Amino acid sequence: MTKEDLLPESMSKEYPLLEVVQPIGTFFVSVIDAETLIQITEVRHRSEHQDSVQRDLSKKRVKDISQYCSDPDATFPTSIVVSLDLNGAYKLNFEDKKISINTNGKIGEIIDGQHRINGIKQSGMASNFSLPVVLMLDLDAYQKAYVFSIINSKQTSVPSSLIYDLFALSDNRSPFKTCHEITRGLNRAENSPFYNRLKMLGKKEDGQNLATISQGTFVKYLLELISRDPEQDTRDIKRNIDLDHDNKCSLRFLFIREKDDVIMKIILNIFSAVQSAFSKEWEDPKSSILSKPIGIGAILKLANEVLIPLGLAEGKLTKEFFDKYFINIKTNFDKEGHRVSSENYGSNEQARVQLFRKMNENIFEKENPS
Numbered sequence: 001m002t003k004e005d006l007l008p009e010s011m012s013k014e015y016p017l018l019e020v021v022q023p024i025g026t027f028f029v030s031v032i033d034a035e036t037l038i039q040i041t042e043v044r045h046r047s048e049h050q051d052s053v054q055r056d057l058s059k060k061r062v063k064d065i066s067q068y069c070s071d072p073d074a075t076f077p078t079s080i081v082v083s084l085d086l087n088g089a090y091k092l093n094f095e096d097k098k099i100s101i102n103t104n105g106k107i108g109e110i111i112d113g114q115h116r117i118n119g120i121k122q123s124g125m126a127s128n129f130s131l132p133v134v135l136m137l138d139l140d141a142y143q144k145a146y147v148f149s150i151i152n153s154k155q156t157s158v159p160s161s162l163i164y165d166l167f168a169l170s171d172n173r174s175p176f177k178t179c180h181e182i183t184r185g186l187n188r189a190e191n192s193p194f195y196n197r198l199k200m201l202g203k204k205e206d207g208q209n210l211a212t213i214s215q216g217t218f219v220k221y222l223l224e225l226i227s228r229d230p231e232q233d234t235r236d237i238k239r240n241i242d243l244d245h246d247n248k249c250s251l252r253f254l255f256i257r258e259k260d261d262v263i264m265k266i267i268l269n270i271f272s273a274v275q276s277a278f279s280k281e282w283e284d285p286k287s288s289i290l291s292k293p294i295g296i297g298a299i300l301k302l303a304n305e306v307l308i309p310l311g312l313a314e315g316k317l318t319k320e321f322f323d324k325y326f327i328n329i330k331t332n333f334d335k336e337g338h339r340v341s342s343e344n345y346g347s348n349e350q351a352r353v354q355l356f357r358k359m360n361e362n363i364f365e366k367e368n369p370s
Helices: 034-040 059-068 114-123 141-153 160-169 175-188 215-223 230-238 252-256 260-277 293-314 319-335 349-360
Strands: 012-016 018-022 025-033 080-084 090-093 098-102 108-112 130-137
Touching: 012 025, 025 034, 025 098, 034 098, 034 114, 034 130, 059 114, 059 230, 080 141, 108 114, 108 141, 160 215, 175 215, 175 230, 175 260, 215 293, 252 260, 260 293, 260 319, 293 319, 293 349
Parallel strands: 080 130
Antiparallel strands: 012 098, 018 025, 025 130, 080 108, 090 098
């Protein structure tokens, strides 16, 4: 059977073809609609085929991409990389700079982009997307592995602090943008316990000797107070869908009402109370982790799950309201000789939860043992 036999005209589609010459050799770039690309490519996982390079599919990544497809600004600008099988259901026309594809056959396997392809497929919105595609001719097992490893080893992850900072450029409202603006405001306000103490863009600047937590980490913990799914909230806001209330996020109702200034004031009150009660620890990050990520994360967890709900019940979220609880925590800690230090706590999420529980056990005044 010849390639012409594989390409009956009624099942054939044509796509543009651009030649790219690089040291590795010649390959091609095209643009193919996602519906067709899903149909004509396959993924061969290394767990099933020894000469394949693809990792097993991550269901979570596929789900995340599937949900992202509903974003009004959804985009996939990076290329899907496909290794064309020598006897695949395609025909290259170099003169006309086109590739003809039999949509009932397979042209090759995906080397990079399996999660994007599966996520788009799962979303049911493939018709909304055309995708840039790199087509590489009949790679052997080593060449596939080489291309895969180069793509995935040379990528540098973008610091979360920079990602959150870029949300400030958006015209659209989102949990990310709100938390970024609050974080930046806390770092700039001279009456803030965080004045010049947050590492904006993730890097410590000159004169920031007491900066112990990055903007990205602070935003991550702050987000818990307003959203359990900030990406979905961002998409819903763009689509003018009303956000649901959620009692697990104690300040979400203020975010929904667009009261970001009130959220910032409450956060300022909380940490001003912490600074007053733990003045020595707050100013000495070398001996105490209170103003480091584990401490900040534990305080915001305590605020979200315990203190803010108590304050809302009483109609008080002032500094004076939070003062009494953090003074109780400090007093009780001192009575038992407990130090919020790296010696007593690690540096992972488990340590954060451990410190949160320890604080929660001590928010009320305890009687002296007789």
